[in-house]
Amino acid sequence: MNAEPMNVTGEPMTGKGEVLLAVENVSLRFGGVKAISDVSFDIRKGEVRAIIGPNGAGKTSMLNCINGFYHPQEGRITYKGARRDKMKPHRAAAAGIARTFQNVALFKGMSTLDNIMTGRTLKMKRGFFWQALRHGPAMQEEIEHRRVVEDIIDFLQIEHIRKLPVGKLPYGLQKRVELGRALAMEPELLLLDEPMAGMNLEEKEDMCRFILDVNNQFGTTIALIEHDMGVVMDLSDRVVVLEYGRKIADGTPDQVKSDQKVIDAYLGVAH
Numbered sequence: 108m109n110a111e112p113m114n115v116t117g118e119p120m121t122g123k124g125e126v127l128l129a130v131e132n133v134s135l136r137f138g139g140v141k142a143i144s145d146v147s148f149d150i151r152k153g154e155v156r157a158i159i160g161p162n163g164a165g166k167t168s169m170l171n172c173i174n175g176f177y178h179p180q181e182g183r184i185t186y187k188g189a190r191r192d193k194m195k196p197h198r199a200a201a202a203g204i205a206r207t208f209q210n211v212a213l214f215k216g217m218s219t220l221d222n223i224m225t226g227r228t229l230k231m232k233r234g235f236f237w238q239a240l241r242h243g244p245a246m247q248e249e250i251e252h253r254r255v256v257e258d259i260i261d262f263l264q265i266e267h268i269r270k271l272p273v274g275k276l277p278y279g280l281q282k283r284v285e286l287g288r289a290l291a292m293e294p295e296l297l298l299l300d301e302p303m304a305g306m307n308l309e310e311k312e313d314m315c316r317f318i319l320d321v322n323n324q325f326g327t328t329i330a331l332i333e334h335d336m337g338v339v340m341d342l343s344d345r346v347v348v349l350e351y352g353r354k355i356a357d358g359t360p361d362q363v364k365s366d367q368k369v370i371d372a373y374l375g376v377a378h
């Protein structure tokens with residue numbers, strides 16, 4: 108968020124803690140299309156890390172590599188010191204990596220409350236049999252999960268829509284419910300793919316505030332893709348910039364926005 112000193116290797120010191128996730132020399136191809144080429148960067152514990160770049164730069168593909176939707180053909184991804192580049196999405200989730208999607212991916216016919224409750228699935232210890240019976244230990248567990256979900260509903264200020272089917276909600280609120288579902292997983296690393304896309308100014312301001320609150324109050328590390336530069340500059344501690352699948356810049360918002368390669372990339376200047 109502000110200009111920070113550099114360490115001895117010339118990297119910005121803004122990242123808050125130790126390295127939580129490291130992407131090293133990652134390349135990803137779809138047939139002949141090279142979506143990511145030899146990209147390296149890290150995400151440090153407690154920071155808000157933005158991934159930006161023009162359309163088709165490889166940002167979503169990178170998030171998909173981090174949470175195990177795609178497996179890069181080259182390079183390595185290390186999360187909390189362990190290699191994770193061949194990890195399946197459910198294992199990433201169990202390890203504390205949650206994400207939201209560019210286009211809202213909720214169960215449209217289900218209520219806000221039930222959608223957020225689905226985020227607790229991985230935390231449920233009792234099997235389906237006990238849950239179905241709603242008996243004994245399973246009943247106790249459900250009460251506990253409901254309490255967490257109600258806390259999230261309070262936190263995101265969506266009490267008034269808790270019983271409504273999400274398909275009927277305005278888009279901005281659907282994005283907020285999706286954030287709630289990701290929070291229900293109690294993630295350590297939260298990946299947000301264009302959390303403000305399609306929102307009006309007021310909705311964007313609300314979402315910015317919630318993202319910062321999640322970061323500050325829960326200490327959740329956040330990596331987000333965002334096209335709105337104002338939002339990126341306000342929210343992020345550090346920014347990595349991709350263009351045509353390659354990393355072209357990495358640093359504080361101030362460093363990145365004055366980098367000529369970044370300015371050219373956004374203006375569409377050919378190199």
Ligand SMILES: Nc1ncnc2c1ncn2[C@@H]1O[C@H](COP(=O)(O)OP(=O)(O)OP(=O)(O)O)[C@@H](O)[C@H]1O
Pocket residue numbers: 137140141142160161162163164165166167168169
């Ligand atoms: N599943 C896929 N199959 C084939 N090509 C893909 C696939 N996913 C992405 N690509 C290609 O990889 C490149 C990077 O795409 P990606 O969606 O990661 O970029 P992006 O930076 O997220 O773009 P945007 O800002 O438009 O969402 C593009 O050329 C895209 O067409």
